[in-house]
Amino acid sequence: MRANTKLEKQADALHSYLVRQKAAIEFEGKPEHARCFTCGNIYHWKKLECGHCLTKKAYPSLRYDFMNTEPQCFFCNIKNEGRHIIFLENLIKKHGKEAIDKMRLRGNNLIKERKFYLEYIIEERLRELLQLKIKYPSVEIPKGFVRMIKELNYVER
Numbered sequence: 001m002r003a004n005t006k007l008e009k010q011a012d013a014l015h016s017y018l019v020r021q022k023a024a025i026e027f028e029g030k031p032e033h034a035r036c037f038t039c040g041n042i043y044h045w046k047k048l049e050c051g052h053c054l055t056k057k058a059y060p061s062l063r064y065d066f067m068n069t070e071p072q073c074f075f076c077n078i079k080n081e082g083r084h085i086i087f088l089e090n091l092i093k094k095h096g097k098e099a100i101d102k103m104r105l106r107g108n109n110l111i112k113e114r115k116f117y118l119e120y121i122i123e124e125r126l127r128e129l130l131q132l133k134i135k136y137p138s139v140e141i142p143k144g145f146v147r148m149i150k151e152l153n154y155v156e157r
Contacts, residue, residue, distance in 0.1 A: 007118035014125035016050035037070035038083040053087040059107035
C-alpha cells in the first residue's frame, strides 16, 4: 500500500469519526444519536457516514473541511449519491450563503505536498479528538486512534 493511501485512510477515519461524534453531541449532548444531514432521520452515530457536499473528487482540498462534511445515512450518502442539492441547501441554512461561497473558493486550492497535508490533517484531528474526550469523557477513542496518539507522543488526559 502506498504511504499516501495509508495516510489518507487514517485521515478519512479520523475526520469521519469526529464529524459523526460532534453531530451526536450537538444533537443530544452526548455521543449517541445524530440526524442525517439530508433526510433528517435519527441514527446511532456509528450507523452514519461522513458525507461531503462538494465531492472529494471535484474538490480534494475540501475533503477534510468540517464545513463541507456532515453525517449522512447510507441511503442518502451512497444510494442517493449524496443528495447534493438538499445538502447544499441545508449547509446554506446552517452557515449562510457567504460562508459557503468562501468554502467553494477554498475548494479551488491545490494540494502540492499531499503527504505533508495528510500528516497535518491526522495530527489536527487527533488533537481535536483528545479535546473532545476531555470535554465529553463518554467519548470513546478507538484502539487504532489510541495507537496513533501514542505514536505521535500525545498524552491523553
